[in-house]
Amino acid sequence: MSAEPRSLARRLFEPASIDSQAPVARVVTYALLFLWALVVVIPLYWVLITSFKGPGEVDNGPFYLPFVDFAPSLQAWDFMLVQNYTLRPYMNSVVVAVASTLLAVLIGSLAAYALVRIRFQVKLAAVAIFLILLTAIIVAVATFGVQWEIAVAVAAALFIIALFTLVGRTKLAIGNNDIEFWIISNRIMPPIVAVLPIYVMFQQMRLLDTQVALIATYTAINLPIVVWLTRDFFAGIPLDLEESAQIDGASKFRVFFTIALPLVRSGLVATFLLVLILAWNEYLLALFLSNVDAQTMPVLVSAQNTTRGPQWWNMSVLITVMIAPVIVISSILQKHIARGLLVGAVKG
Secondary structure (H helix, E strand, C coil), X not given: CCCCCCCHHHHXXXXXXXXXXXXXXXXXXXXXXXXXXXHHHHHHHHHHHHCCCCHHHHHCCCCCCECCCECCCCHHHHHHHHHCCCHHHHHHHHHHHHHHHXXXXXXXXXXXXXXXXXXXXXXXXXXXXXXXXXXXXXXXXHCCCCCHHHHHHHHHHHHHHHHHCCHHHCCCEECHHHHHHHHHHHHXXXXXXHHHHHHHHHHHCCCCXXXXXXXXXXXXXXXXXXXXXXXXXXXXXXXXXXXXXXXXXXXXXXXXXXXXXXXXXXXXXXXXXXXHHHHHHCCHHHHHHCCCCCCCHHHHHHCCEECCEECHHHHHHHHHHHHHHHHHHHHHCHHHHHXXXXXXXXXX
């Protein structure tokens, strides 16, 4: 018996099979995707063509099409890349972003794995003593001019003494959930709140305007994101695999590096790229902690807003140079990123 022919309305609005779209739905989907592509691409195109303009074309515009509306020029590119020596800030950004991201992913993944597989009971008294001693170090260094090496050594000795005396007699403790909440709360705090203490700390350590200061700071502020994202990745790994390896004599570190990490590598790639972009585009901390030697690209871009007004053509050159590596890396790692977004989403 032949199937009843469908009406025109059903053919337009109902899919022919479960794995296809109806014609109308397909048209609407592609139209929305096209509009969204325009929203994404047009600003990039505008920045790119502005880098080939001069002050006259920018001020008397808008001009949209090179060789049609205006004659493109390499003047801004020559000024920023050759005469203005942009290589140092660019290399600072590369070194600081890559190094801080690698450290954040390594330390954060270790912390996330430990929070998933190990049950912690941290005495509340130990946390309180640590915070009191940390406050004492800051006050001693910033107010009384004590050398930070001496202050840290004395505080470490007092903390060790307290661990073997006072802390052992208390019972109140915090667990994994409390530790996870504390880690995430560090990222919730606005960075502007911590800028001045961080500035004073590196000033006393004589590390202002160095890559070391930026790498340490970026690593610290991005650690909560890494822990937050990778925790679910490790939680999705079957525990039986790790227990089998431990029965064969593998240590926790060997299980982590040979079993856990390879299984969540796609998730780590997605996390790495996200943290890399955050470190690459960071401006506030770089503005306070760097001057000339460790200046990064976002600070250099903002410096193009001079007393004569924003130098849009020079700024566009720098922005184009900044976003190009991110686009290339995202294109290369696209498959891993898409796969990594789903790691840990479905659990048995």
